[in-house]
Amino acid sequence: MKSIRHTLIAILIICISGCYSEEQAKNDFKEGISFYKTNDFEQAFSLFSKAAEYGDRDAQYNLGMMHFKGEFTEKDPKQALQWLTKAAEQGDSQAQYIIGYFYRYGVLGTKDPAQALNWLKKAFEQGSPKAGYAIGYMFQHGELGEKDPKKALSWFTKAAEQGDADSQFGIGVMYAYGGGVRKNSKKAVEWYQKAVEQEHLGAQYALGLMYFNGEGVFRDTNQAIQLFKKAAKQESPHAFHQLGVMYGYGDQVAKDLKQSKYWIQKAIDKGYKESSKVWDRLELWRY
Numbered sequence: 136m137k138s139i140r141h142t143l144i145a146i147l148i149i150c151i152s153g154c155y156s157e158e159q160a161k162n163d164f165k166e167g168i169s170f171y172k173t174n175d176f177e178q179a180f181s182l183f184s185k186a187a188e189y190g191d192r193d194a195q196y197n198l199g200m201m202h203f204k205g206e207f208t209e210k211d212p213k214q215a216l217q218w219l220t221k222a223a224e225q226g227d228s229q230a231q232y233i234i235g236y237f238y239r240y241g242v243l244g245t246k247d248p249a250q251a252l253n254w255l256k257k258a259f260e261q262g263s264p265k266a267g268y269a270i271g272y273m274f275q276h277g278e279l280g281e282k283d284p285k286k287a288l289s290w291f292t293k294a295a296e297q298g299d300a301d302s303q304f305g306i307g308v309m310y311a312y313g314g315g316v317r318k319n320s321k322k323a324v325e326w327y328q329k330a331v332e333q334e335h336l337g338a339q340y341a342l343g344l345m346y347f348n349g350e351g352v353f354r355d356t357n358q359a360i361q362l363f364k365k366a367a368k369q370e371s372p373h374a375f376h377q378l379g380v381m382y383g384y385g386d387q388v389a390k391d392l393k394q395s396k397y398w399i400q401k402a403i404d405k406g407y408k409e410s411s412k413v414w415d416r417l418e419l420w421r422y
Contacts, residue, residue, distance in 0.1 A: 160186040164194045170198070176207035187218060195222035196230045213243050223254070228261035235266065239273070243298070248279050259293070267294030268302040275305075275315070284315020287301070295329070303330035304338045311350075318333035320351030322413065328404075339366040340374050347377075356387040367398075376410045383417045392422045 142226035167182030180201055186194035199218030202211045216237060231254050237243055239251035252273065258266035271290030274283040288309060294302035307326035310319045324345050330338030343362030346355045360381075366374035375398050381388050383395030396419040402410035414420070 155185075155189055157189070157191075160189040160191040160194065164191050164197075167197070176201065182206040187221070190221075190225075191223040192222045192227050195219070195225075196227050199230065200233075211268060212237065216243065223257070226261055228258045228263040230267070231255070231258035231261060232263050232266050232269075235269065239269070239278070239295070248273065252279060264294040264297040264299035264302065267297070268289070268305065271305065284309070284314075288316060295326070298333070300316075300330045300333040300335040302336070303327075303333075304335050304341070307338060307341060311345075318397050320345065322351075323352035331365075332400065334365075334369075336366055336369045336371055339363075339369070340371055340377070343374070343377070360388070367401075370405070372402050372405035372407040372410075375399070375405065376407050380409060380413060383413060383419070390418065392417065395419060396422045 155159045163182045163186040167179045167186065170176075170182065171179035180198070183194045183198040183201065186196045195218045199215045199222065200206075202208060202218065203215035204210065211213070216234065219230045219234050219237075223234055235251045235254035235258060237251075238247040238254065238395065240246065252270060255266040255270050255273075259270065267290050271287045271294065273279050274281065274290060275287035291302040291305045291309075295306055301324050307323045308314065309316050310326065311323035312318065322341065327338045327342040327345065331342050339362050342403065343359045343366065345351050346362065347359035348354070363374045363378050367378060377397035379395045379402060380386065382391045382398065384390065395413075395417065399414050399417075399419055403414060
């Protein structure tokens with residue numbers, strides 16, 4: 136009698152699992168995304184869970200992130216890691232990158248740079264340029280032991296060639312200041328320009344300085360101002376301050392204290408301490 140009961144249960148399980156198809160899992164995932172976008176995390180969590188249990192990679196990733204963020208559930212990095220690992224083992228580069236982040240920053244309690252490097256390499260191999268940047272940064276700043284500028288440059292270059300703007304900017308900084316490589320202002324300008332083409336804030340400001348100072352390029356104040364203003368549109372306090380100083384002292388532009396006041400005030404509002412000194416020195420409250 137027991138054997139018959141067990142057989143019936145087994146048949147029922149097979150039937151139930153067979154009734155839930157890959158297509159239904161994909162549909163549940165898509166429906167879950169729709170609920171997630173409207174902040175209905177309960178429905179999203181339920182649908183992601185069903186699809187994830189079936190093995191849908193995207194659902195596993197999203198379910199893991201909900202556990203990580205504490206959306207409709209308590210924050211649970213360990214549970215998040217379990218689901219992210221399932222997605223990562225199916226080749227999800229974003230899941231691999233996030234796992235690398237977990238180990239790099241000690242989300243689970245202890246930092247593990249070697250594990251971080253392992254997962255970030257997997258993510259890069261699956262087509263994640265930002266993972267290459269993260270690896271380069273780890274070598275540059277000694278997160279894996281001694282600082283290694285050569286390996287940093289190598290990884291930045293790999294990621295930059297895949298279009299990663301942070302890496303392009305990072306290479307520019309290395310050449311601009313001679314950080315582990317021979318200083319080369321022209322190469323710095325070339326790499327900054329690539330990042331600027333992707334609206335990279337740091338590169339906009341840095342390239343503006345190169346044009347302002349005539350480093351690696353002929354001095355071009357108009358080009359410098361355009362770049363500083365692009366950075367200012369992205370709320371760069373450095374760009375606010377630079378513009379304020381230029382107009383305040385008439386440095387390569389016509390002196391304009393009203394313009395200076397406008398930019399210096401924006402920098403002060405962002406907490407840029409040097410701007411307060413300029414404000415007092417030029418008595419900008421008068422304008």
